[in-house]
Amino acid sequence: MSNAQISLTLEPAADTRRPMALTPGEDFRGYLASHLGRAVLFLMTFTSVLAVLLILLFVILRSFSFLSGYSLVEFLASRDWRPTAESPVFGSLAIIVGSLYVSFAALLFAVPLGVLAAVFLSDILSWKARNVVKPVVEILAAIPSVAYGFFAVLVLAPWMQKHLGLSTGTNALNASLILAIMALPTIISVAEDSISAIGRELREASYSCGATRMETMIKVIIPAAHSGIIAAVVLGMMRAIGETMVVWMASGNATQIPHPWWDVSQSIRTMTATIAGEMGEAPEDSEHRGALFAIGVLLLILTFSLNIVSEYFLSRAKKATGKT
């Protein structure tokens, strides 16, 4: 206990055995430990950032040889995707349109359903029931997408052929319906959070003005929570556009743009399904593989911009409710 003798204790501290001033050795160790700790934690955090950067770099690098050697106009504007033909054509227009097509169609089903469900959960259902129902809704997100895919192919597709008289059951409608179900938990969960974040004050102010419950919900609460709801919708769209297995199984994967455009009973193909379906066979360093990576770059650009949009609206939602 020689340290205790040289300690410069000015006033009694809680732990008097410990020195108040550190020896140079202790000081150095403390310095090292705090900085090493910081460095380790920083590295751990940085790993995920690094992963994003590396993925971005990797995908861009791998697509670079293709993008520099192939006509960009043809890649973006041609509808012909014939990667294994004698003289291959890599036109991704039909594929890009396919991705956007099923995503928007899915939102058409999922947004009204999801927002109304969120309002119901936050404002109408009793607190007890809500605490049961919300986790159950979130379980929907935990079902593996291949299970949804089997349902789409084995149940929904034959059902559509039998009862809707469609010639093929694996089509844009099938894929959109399944994607809508998959986007629902995201939309409901985020929208419900933002609607319940709108405080009691606003609701009570509305009631005191003589508004009915329905008027309060439609004219006050939903407009007040619009930032959060928009963020929920964008997040739902990201879920739909990035989904692979379900669209690969349910959409039919025909490389065409529906004609006429509203005919959802036709098969379409998405970017994710194309990459997943063809990456295995595309030889290393071939033009085909480069083209698939180029589609990957498009997909990344799309999801990144959607992500930025959702971040913007989420931060606005937080500001609006004054909660961080």
Place this chain on the structure above:
Amino acid sequence: MKKMIASMIVSVLTMGVAAHAQTLQIDGSTTVGPIADAFAEYFKSVQPDLAITVKKTGSGDGAAALIDGRCDIATMSRFMKPEEFQKAVAGNVLPVAHVVAMDGVCIVVHPSNPVKALTGAQVRDIYTGKIANWKEVGGSDTPIVVISRDTSSGTYETFESLVMKKQPMGAGVEYVNANPQAQSRVRTTAGAIGYVGLGFLEGVKALSIDGISPTRQTVANGSYPVTRPLFLFTNGYPKLGSVVHKFVTFHLTEKGQELIESKGFVPLTNY
């Protein structure tokens, strides 16, 4: 030469580590891969210290691996191209082909479809989109739902080379990613046409092509038009009694034929 020395050093080193451990490297076709997998599994079950790796990277990669000495057996769903053969011989590798099984692809339709037979050209026209309705080939007035396997499958490769003859598939063709899925799509879709291996005919109707219906016999003797042999390539004829020799002759045994049939292919026996 460097590679040979390196591989000799590696093999000497591994011999030193485990005296009796034998390794067998197999590389190549995605079509023949399941057969090689099944054989490898059986070999490992009777000889646990045998280390077999089966890679499925494509017939071309298999040939390249054999030429570079990276594998003992190359699995290929086509014969070696002249360039590959010349490159092999120039590198002192003498490719020997062993046919292990026949692969027949059946063109199937919904059981209720009145059409019983098509010609190869008609099937091609259906897949390019030239024929879009069953009435054009003698069926009822129903639009044709064309179903293909995904382009990375060996079945697609067979179909493409033997039926499509380098013509591109039409834009309306749907793609599914496994034989059972193609089968179930055709089984549940009245206007559908698809193609599957011989083992996947339950609940669907196989058409006869150019007047010949797909059976074990017509595939084994090669008279059914959408048939091709599946190869194992070795460097020279393997030393009799070696593991490689046992492997490339395993299809002659009863167990080997059973495994080939279980994977939906046809053994070579024709009786």
